[in-house]
Amino acid sequence: MTEAATLEQARRLLFDEAACLDQRRWDDWLALYTPDCEFWVPAWKDEFVPTADPQGEVSLVYYDSRAGLEERVWRIKSTAAPAHRVLPRTCHAISNVRLLEVTADGLAVHATWRVDSYKEKIASSLFGFYDYLLTSQPGAWRIAKKKITLLSDCVPSYFDLYQV
Amino acid sequence: MDMRVTETGHTALTDPGRYFIDEPQAFNVHRDLFRDQALFELEMAHVFEAGWVFLCHESQLPNPHDFYTTQLGRTPVVVLRGEDGALRGFVNACPHRGTRLYTARHGTAQVQMCPYHAWCFDSAGHCVKIKDQSQAGYAPGFDGERHDLTPLAHLTSYQGFVFGALRADVPALADYLGDTRFFIDTFAEQSAQGMEILPGEVTYVYRGNWKLQVENTMDIYHLTTVHSTFAKIVQQRGEREASAAGADKVKAVNLGALSGLQAGTYTFPHGHTVFWGSDPLRENRALWAMRDDLLTRGVDAHKVEWMFRPRVLNFFPNIQFVDSACMQLRVIRPLAVDRTEMTMFCLAPRGEPREGRRRRLRQYEDFFNASGIATPDDVACYEDIHAGGLAHANSEWIQGFSRGMQYVVDGPDSHAREIGIRPLESCSGVEVQDETVFRGFYREWRRRLEAATHD
Ligand code: FES
Ligand SMILES: [Fe+2]
Numbered sequence: 001m002t003e004a005a006t007l008e009q010a011r012r013l014l015f016d017e018a019a020c021l022d023q024r025r026w027d028d029w030l031a032l033y034t035p036d037c038e039f040w041v042p043a044w045k046d047e048f049v050p051t052a053d054p055q056g057e058v059s060l061v062y063y064d065s066r067a068g069l070e071e072r073v074w075r076i077k078s079t080a081a082p083a084h085r086v087l088p089r090t091c092h093a094i095s096n097v098r099l100l101e102v103t104a105d106g107l108a109v110h111a112t113w114r115v116d117s118y119k120e121k122i123a124s125s126l127f128g129f130y131d132y133l134l135t136s137q138p139g140a141w142r143i144a145k146k147k148i149t150l151l152s153d154c155v156p157s158y159f160d161l162y163q164v
Numbered sequence: 165m166d167m168r169v170t171e172t173g174h175t176a177l178t179d180p181g182r183y184f185i186d187e188p189q190a191f192n193v194h195r196d197l198f199r200d201q202a203l204f205e206l207e208m209a210h211v212f213e214a215g216w217v218f219l220c221h222e223s224q225l226p227n228p229h230d231f232y233t234t235q236l237g238r239t240p241v242v243v244l245r246g247e248d249g250a251l252r253g254f255v256n257a258c259p260h261r262g263t264r265l266y267t268a269r270h271g272t273a274q275v276q277m278c279p280y281h282a283w284c285f286d287s288a289g290h291c292v293k294i295k296d297q298s299q300a301g302y303a304p305g306f307d308g309e310r311h312d313l314t315p316l317a318h319l320t321s322y323q324g325f326v327f328g329a330l331r332a333d334v335p336a337l338a339d340y341l342g343d344t345r346f347f348i349d350t351f352a353e354q355s356a357q358g359m360e361i362l363p364g365e366v367t368y369v370y371r372g373n374w375k376l377q378v379e380n381t382m383d384i385y386h387l388t389t390v391h392s393t394f395a396k397i398v399q400q401r402g403e404r405e406a407s408a409a410g411a412d413k414v415k416a417v418n419l420g421a422l423s424g425l426q427a428g429t430y431t432f433p434h435g436h437t438v439f440w441g442s443d444p445l446r447e448n449r450a451l452w453a454m455r456d457d458l459l460t461r462g463v464d465a466h467k468v469e470w471m472f473r474p475r476v477l478n479f480f481p482n483i484q485f486v487d488s489a490c491m492q493l494r495v496i497r498p499l500a501v502d503r504t505e506m507t508m509f510c511l512a513p514r515g516e517p518r519e520g521r522r523r524r525l526r527q528y529e530d531f532f533n534a535s536g537i538a539t540p541d542d543v544a545c546y547e548d549i550h551a552g553g554l555a556h557a558n559s560e561w562i563q564g565f566s567r568g569m570q571y572v573v574d575g576p577d578s579h580a581r582e583i584g585i586r587p588l589e590s591c592s593g594v595e596v597q598d599e600t601v602f603r604g605f606y607r608e609w610r611r612r613l614e615a616a617t618h619d
Pocket of ligand 2: 538
């Protein structure tokens with residue numbers, strides 16, 4: 001496969017994921033991840049340096065399997081959580097998608113993102129970088145790792161995984 | 165309806181007492197405390213800027229020339245560790261024109277230069293250089309003036325927790341903390357090397373008054389409603405583990421397992437309050453692996469026992485220690501009457517085994533932060549209180565201080581006597597979910613503002 005074609009496949013997966021979240025197709029979103037995926041949103045040590053070791057430093061979110069994502073989806077669907085009484089409308093914008101490396105493990109992909117959220121007539125946004133490891137499964141690419149660097153880490157009220 | 169308070173938007177607080185009904189069988193707080201802009205300014209001046217406020221932990225500035233910036237009410241503050249290793253606190257502003265000097269959250273600077281006219285200050289707060297001074301033609305008296313940074317009136321640590329005060333007339337820190345020191349010790353003495361704040365701090369800003377956060381952390385009554393999804397998720401993890409479908413690597417506090425167990429609250433002088441509970445699953449705590457170590461090290465057995473009880477300490481006015489699954493520190497910074505900044509820190513005993521550290525972090529992220537699966541639900545409720553309860557035409561008085569009133573005793577109860585502490589009031593029993601403990605905070609609030617208006 002040419003590099004351009006590989007990049008196009010990666011872009012398609014990233015955009016599909018964004019569409020799942022913005023359209024609240026939670027089960028389709030989960031299906032994009034491998035069962036043993038890593039999902040990580042580091043916190044920041046100071047103005048410039050995010051935390052680097054999820055086993056020794058604080059993260060905003062860290063899961064080392066899809067079970068954590070499944071809990072989040074269960075929680076959203078339960079409609080019992082005050083934070084999810086009114087789900088915000090969200091809009092993921094993903095750009096600057098770059099293929100960093102093609103290895104035996106899969107594709108290392110970097111992108112920038114911004115998610116605008118709108119709830120009860122108030123708009124807010126979060127933005128940052130994505131670092132993905134995509135793996136080829138029979139029939140489709142899946143997400144083996146996703147690291148979300150949240151640049152705007154003074155959070156308005158709170159957020160969940162569909163807002164980053 | 166009690167008509168003692170009907171107007172809002174007043175310019176001066178003549179009688180703070182009119183915002184409270186404090187009678188033997190009734191305690192109510194007026195909603196203006198959460199929505200009146202003029203009151204907010206007064207509490208900045210007389211609560212935050214007139215007493216002790218938590219600033220940072222010593223582990224956040226370990227080496228000579230390290231600095232840490234924070235706020236003391238409306239005043240930006242910098243804590244400096246000098247060449248000599250001592251900590252000093254200053255107003256974070258250049259004496260020349262008032263430019264903020266230290267802009268990073270924390271860092272290291274042997275000499276800090278003001279960006280405006282390049283006056284320089286060392287890590288003891290001394291002005292060490294005034295740019296182009298020799299030909300400047302300053303008035304003769306200039307040399308005799310003080311050009312150093314403005315020091316805080318007080319800066320003192322207890323167990324590594326650094327507190328500061330802008331005014332000289334505050335009680336000694338040890339007296340201010342009083343018997344709550346027993347509980348601070350149950351955090352700080354978990355390791356022989358003390359404790360540390362783990363790298364990675366998280367900040368969020370909610371649309372609501374800061375006292376909603378003060379109440380919430382002591383409010384046990386809300387757990388089974390607000391955190392029902394959290395409790396269910398913890399239960400589901402247990403079931404998954406039992407069916408061997410996947411290990412529960414987090415081991416969060418199981419809210420469902422807490423019913424039918426002893427719990428209680430204490431109110432201390434100066435507005436500090438404590439909640440404690442029981443934990444039937446104490447072997448799930450990261451600290452469990454260090455338990456033998458604690459006992460052989462000679463830590464008081466009562467203290468070790470209390471290290472495994474869920475504990476919440478609320479220090480007047482703005483810090484909260486929580487040790488439910490993991491240890492954490494919440495610092496409240498009021499920004500406006502209806503806007504509050506929260507900063508969260510994960511605390512850990514130094515030298516903890518790596519597996520314990522890993523589990524501690526997962527427990528912390530699970531519940532807390534703006535991104536957890538529990539704290540966002542609290543924040544959503546504060547914003548709903550702001551939108552509903554504080555609406556102008558809603559009733560004047562808040563009713564949330566009565567639960568447990570029949571169980572409150574003056575002075576220590578048997579649990580307190582066992583550990584030799586003397587709270588002003590105690591309340592304990594099975595499933596008390598006591599609300600009367602909030603009163604200690606409001607009584608101190610009232611005392612501070614009354615003292616200010618009688619000055
Ligand atoms: S304001 Fe700092 S040197 Fe002028
Ligand atoms: Fe809560």
